[in-house]
Amino acid sequence: MSKITAAAIQLNSQPDLDQNLEQAANAIQKAVEQNAVLVALPENFAFLGNEKEKQNQAENISSAVESYIPNWAKKHGIYIIAGGYPVRAKSGKVYNRAVVVAPGGEMIATYDKIHLFDVAINDEETYRESDTVEAGKPEPVVCDLRFEQPDQQEKLNLNIGLSICYDLRFPELYRSLANLGADIITVPSAFTRPTGEAHWEVLLRARAIENSCYIIAPAQTGRHGEKRKTYGHSMIIDPWGTVLADAGKEPGMAISEIETGSLQEVRRKLPSLKHRVL
Helix, strand or coil, X not given: CCEEEEXXXXXXXXXXXXXXXXXXXXXXXXXXXXXCCEEECCCCCCCCCCHHHHHHCHHHHHHHHHHHHHHHHHHHCCEEEEEEEEEECCCCCEEEEEEEECCCCCEEEEEECCCCCEEECCCCCEXXXXXXXXXXXXXXXXXXXXXXXXXXXXXXXXXXXXXXXXXXXXXXXXXXXXXXXXXXXXXXXXXXXXXXXXXXXXXHHHHHHHHCCEEEECEEEEEECCCEEEXXXXXXXXXXXXXXXXXXXXXXXXXXXXXXXXXXXXXXHCCHHHHCCC
C-alpha cells in the first residue's frame, strides 16, 4: 500500500515576523523528525495581529516567506504548503496567499483566498477582511505532488487542492477541486474560537465526506495580541470522515499517514462523485 506521512502544523503566531518564522522552522523540523514529507502551515503563520499593520508590512512578510519556505523545503526534501500570508496587490490591498513549494525549492502552485471574512460574530468580534485584502480570481487550484517510494520504483502521485479558512463554508469550491481530481484538500486557517467551537470539525468532516478526499487543516490557536483568540484543533481527516489526528488546543501538530489504498477503497465502495447529476 502506498502511503506518506503528512503534518498539519498548529501555531500561536503573533505580530512578530522573526519570532513566527523561528516557530514555524522548529515545527517543521519536528514534523520531519516524525517522517512527514508533506507539511502544511496555518493561515497567518508569518504574522497574526492588526490587519492594517500586516498590510503595511506586506512586502517584508512576503519577501521573508518566499525566501525561507523554499529553503526549508529544499533542506528537508519535503513539500510545504504555506499560507495564507500577505502579498501586495496593485490596488494597495494584499492578497491572502497560499503556496505549494516542492522538495527542490520550486514554488509550484499559488492560491489567493477568494472568500473574505466579513462577519459580525458578536458585539466584541467583528471582522472586515475585505478592508485590507483583495479577493483572488475565483479559480480552483489543484497541483500534482510526486513522492519517492523507497520500496517501489514508481513515484506516488497525489493531487492537492488549495483553500484558506473562510473558504470552508463554500462547498462549491471543494466540489470544483474534487472535479479537478483533488485527492487531498488543505484548509490552512485561523478560525475564531466561537465559530471553531460551533462549526470547525463538522465542516471539515463534511468537506472530506462529500468529496471523498483527505482534508489537511493546519490552524492557529490561543490568543494573538490583545483581543483575537483562535480555536486550534488542527486536523487530518480521511475520505470516510474519520478524524485521524487532532492537535488539540496547544501549539504542536496533527500528524498522520495518508494512504492511497484507503482513498481508493472509499471511492470504490461509495462512488458518490460518479453518481452526481448536477
